[in-house]
Amino acid sequence: MRVHIIGTGLLGASLGLALSQQNYRVSLEDTSPTAEQLAADLGAGEPAGGQGADVDEPDIVVVATPPDVAAGVIAEALRAYPRATVTDVASIKTRLLEAVRGMVGASELDRYIGCHPMAGRERSGAIAARPDLFTARPWVVCSDEDTPADRLGAVVAMAEATGASVIHLDPGIHDAAVARVSHVPQVVASLVASQLRHAPLEEVALAGQGLRDVTRIAASDPGLWTQILTGNAEEVRAVLRDLRTELDAVISALDLGPGSTGVLARTIAWGNEGYDRIPGKHGQAPTKYAVVTVLVPDTPGTLARLFKDIGDLGINVEDFRMDHAPGRRLGIVDVSVVPATQQELEIGLSSKGWQIPESVIEKEGHA
Ligand SMILES: NC(=O)c1ccc[n+]([C@@H]2O[C@H](COP(=O)([O-])OP(=O)(O)OC[C@H]3O[C@@H](n4cnc5c(N)ncnc54)[C@H](O)[C@@H]3O)[C@@H](O)[C@H]2O)c1
Ligand SMILES: O=C(O)C(=O)C[C@]1(C(=O)O)C=C[C@@H](O)C=C1
Numbered sequence: 001m002r003v004h005i006i007g008t009g010l011l012g013a014s015l016g017l018a019l020s021q022q023n024y025r026v027s028l029e030d031t032s033p034t035a036e037q038l039a040a041d042l043g044a045g046e047p048a049g050g051q052g053a054d055v056d057e058p059d060i061v062v063v064a065t066p067p068d069v070a071a072g073v074i075a076e077a078l079r080a081y082p083r084a085t086v087t088d089v090a091s092i093k094t095r096l097l098e099a100v101r102g103m104v105g106a107s108e109l110d111r112y113i114g115c116h117p118m119a120g121r122e123r124s125g126a127i128a129a130r131p132d133l134f135t136a137r138p139w140v141v142c143s144d145e146d147t148p149a150d151r152l153g154a155v156v157a158m159a160e161a162t163g164a165s166v167i168h169l170d171p172g173i174h175d176a177a178v179a180r181v182s183h184v185p186q187v188v189a190s191l192v193a194s195q196l197r198h199a200p201l202e203e204v205a206l207a208g209q210g211l212r213d214v215t216r217i218a219a220s221d222p223g224l225w226t227q228i229l230t231g232n233a234e235e236v237r238a239v240l241r242d243l244r245t246e247l248d249a250v251i252s253a254l255d256l257g258p259g260s261t262g263v264l265a266r267t268i269a270w271g272n273e274g275y276d277r278i279p280g281k282h283g284q285a286p287t288k289y290a291v292v293t294v295l296v297p298d299t300p301g302t303l304a305r306l307f308k309d310i311g312d313l314g315i316n317v318e319d320f321r322m323d324h325a326p327g328r329r330l331g332i333v334d335v336s337v338v339p340a341t342q343q344e345l346e347i348g349l350s351s352k353g354w355q356i357p358e359s360v361i362e363k364e365g366h367a
Helices: 010-021 033-041 067-080 094-101 149-163 170-195 208-220 222-231 231-255 258-276 302-312 338-351
Strands: 004-008 025-029 060-062 083-088 112-117 136-140 164-166 288-297 318-324 328-338 361-365
Touching: 004 010, 004 067, 010 025, 010 033, 010 149, 025 033, 060 067, 060 149, 067 083, 067 094, 083 149, 083 231, 094 112, 094 170, 094 208, 112 170, 112 258, 136 149, 136 170, 170 208, 170 222, 170 231, 222 231, 231 258, 288 302, 288 338, 302 328, 302 338, 328 338
Parallel strands: 004 025, 004 060, 060 083, 083 112, 136 164
Antiparallel strands: 112 136, 288 328, 288 361, 318 328
């Protein structure tokens, strides 16, 4: 199967890496010759030679450019490769489909299948690409009754070859869903991080894991996200309005008038409820893991020794997170394991000389 990827940044290069490992023949095209060459050098596929590249007819063309140019690139690919199925990975679907519909005829449109892998990072470009980016992530496919079954099958097979799980959705339903689970979270993370801009550095230095958990995606690309937010403006605005209502209630409750504690407690409790609905590892319901905290010297090879010792105890690591103690060469490693193995792990690691300050049961965290 030949796949031609147009746009070889984070998503395009990650896809190229994943498909190359599954014996797909991948060619790469980008308006930036450096981006194209970099993705090729990293092993994502063969460079095709820049914009308007003339590659042997591919079976599938994947457009992985920024959303604001995606419609034009999709229309151009439908014309340039008259037998290929053309798909994309853009984060917004309704407006993109409308724009493509305005640029091509009905028979060409039948060869276009909009997609959106729900997998990404807060960094851009091929240098941040990973072959396992899509593993166990949802991959939304927006086909309709006019989509030929063989073309749909080829796109689904390609998505599944990356390790993703395919979900068929109407573009409108997709856009409403991602406003809530992706686009508004990005806005909120950015707003929270923005509050730090003028804070004294001594205050910021107190930051614990809570702030880091809430703000990882605040490092995302402003250019890309401006396009995503404007491309899904109506749905994002609707979710933000609901959020504003609840935010206003919290602000009023902080006047500490009658009923205020109820509002504050309810806000946190409703958050608990929403959090519990987020799917956990490999798309299953969230699992409660036991977290064993280990203090490790910040020296080369220590983590490898720790994981070997855990492996020797016959215990599986479900997740792990590492932090650094401020001003000290000390790492704080949280190892998540199934609760039944927690005590055995603590005793086993202590007997091997590892320093274990405490044990806490908590829910599975987010990457
Ligand atoms: N970043 C994420 O987390 C994420 C996740 C899922 C989907 N997406 C979607 O994937 C797409 C790409 O995002 P990304 O994060 O990989 O961006 P990126 O900036 O890392 O890469 C985009 C690449 O497209 C190239 N490009 C721009 N215009 C082009 C054109 N006309 N023809 C050919 N190449 C062109 C750029 O040079 C760049 O190399 C976007 O539509 C985005 O909505 C992103
Ligand atoms: O994990 C991240 O860094 C992401 O932001 C990825 C994420 C998301 O989950 O919201 C962001 C935008 C995409 O369209 C799909 C995935």
